[in-house]
Structures are given as structure tokens and as C-alpha cells.
Amino acid sequence: MGATTTMPDSGAAVPLVAPHVHRTPLFGSRALGEASGFDVRLKAECLQRTGSYKIRGPLVKLARLSREERDRGVVCSSAGNHAQGVALAAARLGVRAVVCMAENATPAKVEATRGYGAEVVLHGSIWDEADERARELVESEGLVYVHPFDDLDLIAGQGTAGVEILEDWPDVQVVVVPIGGGGLISGIATYVKQARPAVRVVGVESADGPAMKASVDAGALVTLERCDTIVDGLRVKRVGERTFDLVRRFVDEIVTVPDDAIFANVAWTMARTKLVVEGAAAATVAALREGRVEAPAGTKVACVLSGGNLDLSQLRGLRWN
Numbered sequence: 001m002g003a004t005t006t007m008p009d010s011g012a013a014v015p016l017v018a019p020h021v022h023r024t025p026l027f028g029s030r031a032l033g034e035a036s037g038f039d040v041r042l043k044a045e046c047l048q049r050t051g052s053y054k055i056r057g058p059l060v061k062l063a064r065l066s067r068e069e070r071d072r073g074v075v076c077s078s079a080g081n082h083a084q085g086v087a088l089a090a091a092r093l094g095v096r097a098v099v100c101m102a103e104n105a106t107p108a109k110v111e112a113t114r115g116y117g118a119e120v121v122l123h124g125s126i127w128d129e130a131d132e133r134a135r136e137l138v139e140s141e142g143l144v145y146v147h148p149f150d151d152l153d154l155i156a157g158q159g160t161a162g163v164e165i166l167e168d169w170p171d172v173q174v175v176v177v178p179i180g181g182g183g184l185i186s187g188i189a190t191y192v193k194q195a196r197p198a199v200r201v202v203g204v205e206s207a208d209g210p211a212m213k214a215s216v217d218a219g220a221l222v223t224l225e226r227c228d229t230i231v232d233g234l235r236v237k238r239v240g241e242r243t244f245d246l247v248r249r250f251v252d253e254i255v256t257v258p259d260d261a262i263f264a265n266v267a268w269t270m271a272r273t274k275l276v277v278e279g280a281a282a283a284t285v286a287a288l289r290e291g292r293v294e295a296p297a298g299t300k301v302a303c304v305l306s307g308g309n310l311d312l313s314q315l316r317g318l319r320w321n
Helices: 010-020 030-036 053-063 067-072 081-093 107-115 127-141 152-158 160-168 183-195 211-218 241-250 259-273 279-289
Strands: 026-028 039-044 074-077 097-101 119-122 174-178 200-206 253-257 300-305
Touching: 010 053, 010 152, 010 160, 010 183, 030 039, 030 259, 030 279, 039 160, 053 081, 053 152, 053 160, 053 183, 074 081, 074 127, 081 097, 081 107, 097 107, 097 127, 107 119, 119 127, 152 160, 152 183, 152 241, 160 183, 160 300, 174 183, 174 279, 183 200, 183 241, 200 211, 200 279, 211 241, 211 253, 253 279, 259 279, 279 300
Parallel strands: 039 300, 074 097, 097 119, 174 200, 174 300, 200 253
Antiparallel strands: 026 039
């Protein structure tokens, strides 16, 4: 797709998103400021409806469907935040939603998705098999497929978090965002760099599966042979064409941190900020505490905490300091 990607417009997406989401706060963090040397504020999307930013994008995607498409309904495949985001967005907009999940999906996640009003189809033992089933339903039932990250309307919706950051902290100098498939950072970076070009946008990936950094470094999309990270929200072997193009154009730098540092900072964030964060969210905290983000002392840094749907079992045996 290259440089021909159409630009997502997060500013225009705000009216579609704002009535249905929480305006999540930017919390100051003295502890993280002391650890990093920066003036840090935390964009607490872990307090968002469904527990993550993932409701923002589907609200825009579904609102922009034609009447005929909305009448047909939507389908997605996910075992986590995307499932719940699509389910709640569909409920808010009165659209039928089907979510395909692997048969071994966590029962709590299945019930949460059903609780938001979606129909859950259990199929296969891994996400790829559930995704195959979702795409079969597109063909057999005419449902509209909602991609977890590589869709311009979805990206525009995720980027509304960046609109809020600039409105709530006009003096911000650096925005640090986690990267999985790239939807969140694509939306935030595209908006921020056009509205305030001087603001740096830094992405964070797991060193155990840096699909976006590998692609940017290669100058073309790369499919990782292995993706060893156990951080659900960062575990992607191949990022999207649109997200890759937007990250290459608007993100200033991508840094990586290993899984053990990420999970140590899940615990550290809970202990020092009293916020429950999942691994993908803690990656941005880890990048600051591990010194991966280089900037002068006192730099004003917004750190995006992307979600709080934590699997506590992943903390066992990991260091807490």
C-alpha cells in the first residue's frame, strides 16, 4: 500500500466516540517522574469502558457503515479487548455483533463479551482458526468484518485518545504509546504530528516480538518467524499495511523492552500508582523506567496506559521491583 494510505481523521471521529466513552484522565505520577527524570502524566485508558481503549475504534467503524451494512451486522475474531470493544460499540449503536473466539478462550472473557450483548462463536484452538470462522461468516451470512487494527475508521477512533491528550495537556512534548498491530499508535501519531509537529511520538514493543520495528527497519512489511512475547496485546507476527505506513510516516522512534521488564512494571504500576494495567499498558512504563526513551530531564511525557484487563496468572514468579 505504501505512501498511498488515506489519512485517518481522529478529530472528525471525536463526535462519534465521545458520547459513548469515558474521558479518561491524565494522572500525574511523581514516582514515575522520579524514576525517569521526566514530568510524566499517565493517560489512563485502563479506566475506559470495557477496560481498554479498544471501544473507540469500533464506534467509528460501526457508525460509518451504511444502513444496509448495519442491518447485516458485524463480526470480529478476538480473545480479548477487541472482542469486548466491538461488542459494546455494537450494543450502543444497535448493531448485531458476532465474535469468534477459540474454544479454549478464558471463560471470563467469553462471558464478558456475551455480557456486552454479542453472540459468541467458539471455534478452533487458536486465534487464527477463530479468525477463519469469522471470515466464513462474512461469506455465509453477509456480516461486515471488523479488523482488530488495520482499518482506517478504526484507526481514527483509536486516535481520539491522542486528541484528548493534546487538549488536556497542551504543553506535552513526548507521547509514548504501546504497539501491537499498530492501530492505537497509528491513530494517535497521525493526529498528534499534524496538530503539533514538534511533539515526539515514541512507540514501544516487546523485544520478544517487535513486528513493527522489524518492518520499519527493513523498510517493508515483515512477518516474524517467531513471536515469543506472552503479552497478549503486543503479540502480533505481522502488523497491518495501513498501520505500517502511518507509523513509518508519523512515529519518531520505536523502542523495545523484554517481557520480564514489562511484567515487572505491571506490578510496579499497580503498587506505585494504584492503577491496574495489563502487560501492553505497562510496556510504556517499562520503557521510561528502563531508560529507553531519551529526552532532556524535565521533558513533559504522556504515557498511554492502553488497558487494564490483566491476567493475574502471568505475574507469578516475576520480580516486583
